[in-house]
Structures are given as C-alpha cells and as structure tokens.
Amino acid sequence: MSARDNILAKLRHSLQGTTPLADHYDEALVTEPWTYATSERLARLKTLMEAVHTEVHVTQAATWPALLTELLAQRSISSLLVAPGSEHGQQLAAYLGEGPSLQLKAYDRPVEQWKQELFDNTPASLTSTLGAIAATGSLVLWPTREEPRLMSLVPPLHVALLKASQVYDNFYSVQRQQGWASGMPTNALLISGPSKTADIEQVLAYGAHGPKDLIVLIVEDQ
Template structure:
C-alpha cells in the first residue's frame, strides 16, 4: 500500500480537528431603534438633510405651493415636470390656472420613450414621497406610472414633498410602518441629498450623476 502524500496527511488532520474547536462568535449587544417624539423626528430630519446640502423648508398645509412659486421665480427655472393625477399635480394645476406664472408646468402623461428627450431638457422635477427617515436623512419614494423614478433622477433640480407626520425615526420603523413585509415595492428609492460620489480620489463631489440640487418641503 502506498503511503499518503504529505498534502493528504495535512488535510486529513485539519478535517479531523475542525470539529474539536468551537467557532468564535462575538457577543453583540441588543439593539433597538432610538425613540424620538414627532417634533424631534422632524427636527433631526431637517438637521441631517441640511448637513448633506439639501434645501429644506418647513411649511403649513398647502403653503408649499406659494413657497414653490416664489422659489421657481427666484431661481428663474423655466420648466417644472410633475406627475399628473397626483395630489401634488392637482394643486399645482389649480394654482397656475388661478395665477399665471413664468414657469411652465410639464405634466408626465406619455410613455418614457416618448418623453425622454424632453425630460432631459427640463429644469426641475417635483415628486411626492411616502415619508422620510430622520436618522438616515432620507426620503422614501415609491415610483408609480404617474411619478416614474426618472422624474426625480433626471432634472438637475429635484423638489420633494414630505408630510411631517410621515417622517419616522429609523429604516426598520419605516419598513414596519409601510408594511413592506407583505407589500414591498418593486422599485423603491431612498434619496439622501443631491447626487454625490467620493470615487474621485476619495473627495466628495456633488452633482456628478443626478440632480445637483434637492429641495425638500416638509409639510406640517
């Protein structure tokens, strides 16, 4: 009988002793999401959003429409794309009809392929949200046929509307509140500030691959 090779003997000893030593498992302390009051959630959300160069405005009810009109005029933004048939779009159409404004409203009413070329020439896009996450400074978007994801990703200025009562403390809380265990979206977005990357020599750059500006209206 031939003698086993050195390689075979070594592996044999390793396999034999593998089960003799219990693997080391470090103890992890129990973790629970921080609990914040509604007011502190909003304050934290605003603080962290502004820290990543987002513009945040706190408004009451439908006052966001007048605030938006003023902002669009100040920035001289000529076009604003929106989702037709949404509560946001209905209020915009009503306001522009009652008081004409230099900014042209562009409703999303066509197929992506038909609207694509025009969309890349639009100055700003406005979307609703499903809420916000205070500790992550993130907006939760669930794209729909009325508000496709390109509406928030293509125009250089993204304007988002988030209701204060829909801002939660943490991501686990958002998953539970939105019941994503049973009805998870097929294409959800978490947006935390203008587009940014640190791939270029590890230096944080803004506006490289998406909107250069994120404007958030927190509706209370």
C-alpha cells in the first residue's frame, strides 16, 4: 500500500467509534443582525457601494440601454464587451440598431486567441448579476460560458446590471432563496466596488488588480 493509500485509509477510519455532535446551528446569528425592511435594502446597497467609489444609477427596464450609452459616451468609450446571446445583450443590440453608434464585442473564443485585444483594446464590459447583498454592499456574480469571469475582471470599466427585486438582506438569504445547495457554481464572485489596493505607505490606488471603475445599473421592476 502506498503512502497516499495509507493516509486516505487513516482518514476514512478516523471517525469510527465516535458520535457526531448535534447540529446546534442558529440561523438567527447570520440573519437577524443583517435583516432590513424591504424599503431600506436598495438605499443601503447604494450607500455602501457609493462609499467605495462605485457609480450607481437606478433606471427602468426599457431605458437602461439609453442610460448606458450616455454614460459610455461621456467617457469617450466606443466599444463594449457583452454577451450577445443574453437577454440584456439582445436588448442593447436592438437599441443600438436604431441609432447610437457603439461597437459590441463578444467573448466568443478562447482567451488565448485574443488575449492582447482583451487586455489592451477592450475598455469596458457589461455583465448581468445574480443579485446583491444589502448587508455588505456587494454584487453577486456567477460567471458562465456566455459571461466568463474575465469579463468582470479585465476591462478598466465594468458595468453591472442588477434587478431591484434581487437585492437580498444578507449572503445567507441569497444562498437559501436561490437554492445554492442544489447546485453550486464553479466560481462565485462577490464584488463590492472597483479594484483597489494600498502599498506599504497606505496610499490607496484603484485598478491595480481589476477594473478601476464600476457602474451599477439597478433596474426597477415594472
């Protein structure tokens, strides 16, 4: 038997003859201190995110493409990385077909085939979100084949779409109400603001390890 097999065998038999401890997990410990009135969640999320240099706009389902186009034009950004097959990608493409000029890029090939363009010539990206957490002021993202993780990590400007109805009290509520236990993602991201870091002199710098700007478009339900 190899050393690896010996170690695994010991682990498998280490609990023999023991009695499992009763589960005294108290759900209230992670929910009650971080529970808010429905009317307060959105305001708290906005306050916390704006405190760390996130730009937050509340908009409508029919008007967010116009707002997004305006915000990009103000920054002289002429191209945007987006998932064209997504509902929001199709809505944006339909809006742009009626007038405003904005080049839409698709993440439709392995990163090795267009790494230089992605890192050097892709100024902004648009992604969906799974929801947000009022307690910490965080967005929740599950990267997918359509929207890989690098879409929210590489471009200097990340624009995130968030449904107002998907702002939850706390992280525990997100997991329970969305049924994470039945199917965890391979990767989950919690984003509370633009990328930032501080050197040994504690000088705060943005954009060192990801986007230096984050815009959140909160889409109210109609």
